[in-house]
Every structure is written in C-alpha cells, then in structure tokens.
Amino acid sequence: MAVEVFKSTTKLTEGVKVECTARNHSLVLDEPKELGGTDTGMNPLEAALCALGACKCIVARLFAKAHEIDLQDFKVDLEGDLDMDGVMGKNKDAKIGFLEIRSKVYIKSGSPKDKVEEFVRFIDKTCPVAASLADSPKMVTELTIEK
Amino acid sequence: MAVEVFKSTTKLTEGVKVECTARNHSLVLDEPKELGGTDTGMNPLEAALCALGACKCIVARLFAKAHEIDLQDFKVDLEGDLDMDGVMGKNKDAKIGFLEIRSKVYIKSGSPKDKVEEFVRFIDKTCPVAASLADSPKMVTELTIEK
Numbered sequence: 001m002a003v004e005v006f007k008s009t010t011k012l013t014e015g016v017k018v019e020c021t022a023r024n025h026s027l028v029l030d031e032p033k034e035l036g037g038t039d040t041g042m043n044p045l046e047a048a049l050c051a052l053g054a055c056k057c058i059v060a061r062l063f064a065k066a067h068e069i070d071l072q073d074f075k076v077d078l079e080g081d082l083d084m085d086g087v088m089g090k091n092k093d094a095k096i097g098f099l100e101i102r103s104k105v106y107i108k109s110g111s112p113k114d115k116v117e118e119f120v121r122f123i124d125k126t127c128p129v130a131a132s133l134a135d136s137p138k139m140v141t142e143l144t145i146e147k
Numbered sequence: 148m149a150v151e152v153f154k155s156t157t158k159l160t161e162g163v164k165v166e167c168t169a170r171n172h173s174l175v176l177d178e179p180k181e182l183g184g185t186d187t188g189m190n191p192l193e194a195a196l197c198a199l200g201a202c203k204c205i206v207a208r209l210f211a212k213a214h215e216i217d218l219q220d221f222k223v224d225l226e227g228d229l230d231m232d233g234v235m236g237k238n239k240d241a242k243i244g245f246l247e248i249r250s251k252v253y254i255k256s257g258s259p260k261d262k263v264e265e266f267v268r269f270i271d272k273t274c275p276v277a278a279s280l281a282d283s284p285k286m287v288t289e290l291t292i293e294k
Contacts, residue, residue, distance in 0.1 A: 001241065002231040006192045010200030012221040016208050018201035022193035024186075027174055029201040036209065039171075044202035045153045046169035048276050051198060053157030054165035054176040055191035061163050062183065073293070074159040080284070084149040087275055094148065097278030100285040108293040120290050128234055129195050131244030134283055137227070138247040143267050146220070146255040 017041075049078040049101070055129035056103065060119075063126065069119045073108035101133070164188075196225040196248070202276035203250065207266075210273065216266045220255035248280070 008022040010029075016037045017030045029044050031037025042050070053076035064071040079102045086094030103124075109116050124130055155169040157176075163184045164177045176191050178184025189197070200223035211218040226249045233241030250271075256263050271277055 001238075003228050003246070004231050006190075006196060006227045006229060008189070008193050008196035008200060008225045010197055010204055010223045010225070012204040012208055016205045018204045020197035020201055022189040022197060023179070025189040025193070027189070027194075027197065029197065029205075031205065032170070042155070042169040042172040042174070043153075044198040044205065044276050046155050046172070047174075047194060047201070048198035048279065049153060049155035050157055050167035050169060050174065050176065051191040051195035053155060054167055054194070057157055057159040057165045058163045058176075058178065058191065061159055076157045078155045078157070080153045080279075081150050082153060082275060084151050087273070089273070091148075095278070095282060096273065097275050097280070097282050098284035099150070100287060103286070103288045104291070105288060106291045106293065110294060113292060116292050117290060120288060124286070124288055126234070126236070126243065128229060128244050129191050130286065131242070132195065132227075133244070133279060134286060135242060135244050136281055136283060137245035139250070139271070139277065139281060140247060141250045141252060141267060141271055143264060144251070144253045145260060145263050146253065147257060 018044075045080060045082065045098075049080055052101065052127070052129045052133070053078045053103065055127045056105070056123050059123045059127045060107075063122065064119070067115070067119050067122065068111070069115065070110040071107070072110070073106070075106040077104040077106070078102065079104075192227060192229065192245075196227055199248065199274070199276045199280070200225045200250065202274040203252070203270050206270045206274045207254075210269065211266070214262070214266050214269065215258070216262065217257040218254070219257070220253070222253040224251040224253070225249065226251075
C-alpha cells in the first residue's frame with residue numbers, strides 16, 4: 001500500500017462564508033442569498049460536484065493515450081438531487097446526502113463508439129472522487145474545544 | 148420529498164487543468180507539477196475535502212442557535228488517505244477512493260463540553276456532503292460523443 005495524504009483546511013468566517021485552503025491554493029465557499037449566504041462563492045454541494053467532474057476530466061486526460069482514445073474535448077455537466085426535507089430535518093426517514101448524481105459526459109473523439117463507451121466506464125471506476133462516493137471511506141472526527 | 152437539484156460544469160482545458168463553474172461562480176482545479184499539472188489550482192481530492200469541511204462549517208453556523216451552542220470560532224482541518232497503488236492500477240484489490248477521511252474540528256465555545264460534543268456529532272450526521280460519502284448516492288453517467 002502506497003498511502004498519500006491529501007489535506008485541506010476550512011474556516012468559518014462571517015455568516016456562512018468559509019475560507020478553504022489546500023497547499024498554496026485557496027477558495028471561498030458560501031451560500032446564495034436565498035439560503036442565508038452572501039453568494040461570494042459556490043456552495044459546498046456545487047464544489048463537491050466540481051471535484052467529481054474535474055476528477056473525471058483529469059482521469060480522461062491521463063489515461064486516454066494508454067486506452068488509444070483520441071481525446072479532442074472532454075466536458076462533464078453534473079446534477080445532484082438533494083431532498084431538502086432530509087437536510088432540514090423535516091423527514092427523519094429521508095436521505096440527507098445526494099440521492100442521485102448524474103454525470104453528463106460530452107466527448108469529442110474520432111475513436112470508435114464502443115471504445116469511447118468503454119473508456120468512459122473505465123473513468124467512472126478509476127476516478128478517486130467517484131470511488132469515494134460509491135465505496136464509503138471510514139469517517140473519523142476529532143474534536144478540540146477552546147474556551 | 149422536496150428535491151432540489153444542484154448543478155456544476157467541468158471542462159478539461161490544456162493538460163489536466165479543469166475549468167469548473169456553478170451558477171455565477173467559477174474555479175480552476177489542476178494538479179501539482181509532480182502529478183503532471185501546472186498547479187494553477189488545488190486538485191479535485193483537495194477540493195472534495197474543502198467541500199466536506201465547508202459543509203460542516205455551514206451546518207455549524209446554521210444550527211448553533213437551535214442547539215443553544217455558543218459558537219465563537221469553527222475550523223476543520225481535513226486529511227484523506229489515498230492508496231496510490233489502487234489509483235494507478237498497480238493493485239487491483241486496492242480501494243480506489245479515500246480509505247479514511249479525518250476531520251479535525253476546532254471549536255471555540257463557552258458551552259458545556261458534552262453539549263459541544265453532541266453538537267459536533269449532529270453536524271457529522273446533518274452535513275449533506277458527509278452524508279453523500281457515508282451513504283452512497285446513485286451514480287448515473289450519460290454519454291454524448293461528438294465526432
């Protein structure tokens with residue numbers, strides 16, 4: 001096993017605005033005004049979908065050559081369904097996470113249709129963000145309280 | 148059921164640089180140079196950890212009052228372990244997604260320790276990004292090939 005550790009830090013600032021950093025990079029996540037935020041960035045669910053789609057894009061680029069796929073363009077439109085009754089605690093039996101995530105993959109390629117279809121199935125299986133959603137990681141929380 | 152649909156778009160540009168958009172917001176995800184990128188943004192795994200931590204931050208803000216928690220500061224440091232032998236296809240039995248995700252929660256609060264601990268457990272259960280990782284969504288891929 002060759003374990004690599006990925007790290008990020010997220011800090012709540014005013015309202016629901018969150019400053020996020022990873023290595024030398026930062027981004028702001030927030031909520032739109034109708035969900036109580038100031039709309040200075042996308043929200044965490046949108047960011048999670050971006051992470052998923054970007055991961056598929058990168059896997060496509062990295063493995064196209066080995067799969068002999070002509071890759072001219074690659075785009076993913078993502079949609080995730082959330083049951084707000086679950087999130088808001090109105091229905092205790094409702095699922096709280098995404099019910100379904102749809103990845104609409106657009107690829108421009110001169111390769112045969114069946115090879116492209118097989119390649120897209122390979123991407124779905126090989127993308128670590130998709131795999132983290134399909135095959136749950138162990139989730140551990142450690143708490144430090146400052147008075 | 149009150150389904151709300153969240154949407155993002157991710158487009159592969161040069162190399163492994165991905166332009167991501169959601170509503171009026173955009174961000175660039177990329178890989179560091181040692182992983183074949185140009186390091187113009189965090190990578191998708193770091194972004195996924197940011198989405199998870201930011202989601203917990205926002206749930207903390209939105210529910211602190213109802214739980215009678217004095218919330219002065221809230222931060223989450225996240226670590227996710229990946230087995231690169233799985234990702235790179237060197238070990239077909241290895242897990243491809245995160246093996247474990249550790250959320251190190253730092254909270255500044257004058258509330259009693261047991262109430263804060265209970266609140267943090269509530270956050271873990273109520274955060275939709277955490278719930279999407281713990282309780283897998285249905286994953287659907289639709290493919291459009293352009294010649």
